[in-house]
Amino acid sequence: MSAARLLSLLLMLQSRSRVSARGIADELGVSVRTAYRDLARLQDAGVPVYALPGRGGGYQLVDGYRTRLTGMSEGEARALFFAGLPGPAADLGLTAEVTAARLKLLAALPADLREEATRTAAVFHLDAPGWYREPEETPHxxxxxxxxxxxxxxxxxxxxxxxxxxxxxxxxxxxxxxxxxxxxxxxxxxxxxxxxxxxxxxxxxxxxxxxxxxxxxxxxxxxxxxxxxxxxRRYNGTATVRLSPQGRRRLPDNVPAEVVAAVEATATPEGDDGWIEAVIPTESTEHACGELLRLGVDVEVLAPPELREAMAARVRVLSRAYGQG
The missing domain is CATH 2.30.30 (SH3 type barrels.)
Known part of the structure; x- marks a missing residue:
């Protein structure tokens, strides 16, 4: 059961005079049966939801019932957008506001939903920055x-x-x-x-x-x-390469997703050893050379000639550095 969905349902009922089970299902992206279960869950939690039968009927809250988010400041209201994003909230200087807004939002929920929201928050964490780099400083x-x-x-x-x-x-x-x-x-x-x-x-x-x-x-x-x-603008050229089975498996960890997708779209088997030939997009000779060298002996550049020569030149320098040339 999604605590976020139940909260959305509660706010939907609060903001509208009446809504049908079909309308709830369509807006929340669930089945009508799930909408009925969510309504029953709100009722079990003490929310005064009641049904009006017949044409034009639906579900609504008892007149005068409102969830209360008392004392919320402008900064805390802004911070609600970042309630699940602790890193970005800290970047924006909203750590205290996010904490206060979350506590006030939890306090406004019925006890049953509050417990579920707390359990949900304890098992999900979002860390937006990618691997292998330090977060950027953004003082302004x-x-x-x-x-x-x-x-x-x-x-x-x-x-x-x-x-x-x-x-x-x-x-x-x-x-x-x-x-x-x-x-x-x-x-x-x-x-x-x-x-x-x-x-x-x-x-x-x-x-x-x-x-x-x-x-x-x-x-x-x-x-x-x-x-x-x-x-x-980024990709203004192409290259034809050969890849071993291991090189193909290592692609996602070493090249951008666009290159991986191009390999999957153009891969042509060469024989029974699993090697393939493919056409990939390239930014420049220098950039492509650096990316493909990460794959070592599991890749061979067939074209264009300038990229193949650049790869060979790098390999010759490496060979001399290790006393092999």
Missing amino acids: LPLLVDAVLTRRAVDVRYRRWRAPQEVTRRLRPYGLVLKSGVWYLVAAGGSGTATYRVAQVLDAVPSDERFDRPEGFDLGAYWASYLDEFRS
């Missing part, structure tokens, strides 16, 4: 959060990969995105809407300028479009 993140929420422009000093590496910009923040433990700011600047890595913000000062987000701007849709464009 709380300031950027405030700028997003108050729609205040920010003057930043930003470090980028191309020259000049340090630039100054006035940004109008539209939103923040957390991807694989890395924070990104989506903001309008002098050249339109762009994405900025928050850890690369060297300095940030709020300005007196206020702004309005463009009508209809959808942060999720923007991010999906940005990722599609990033992938198209």
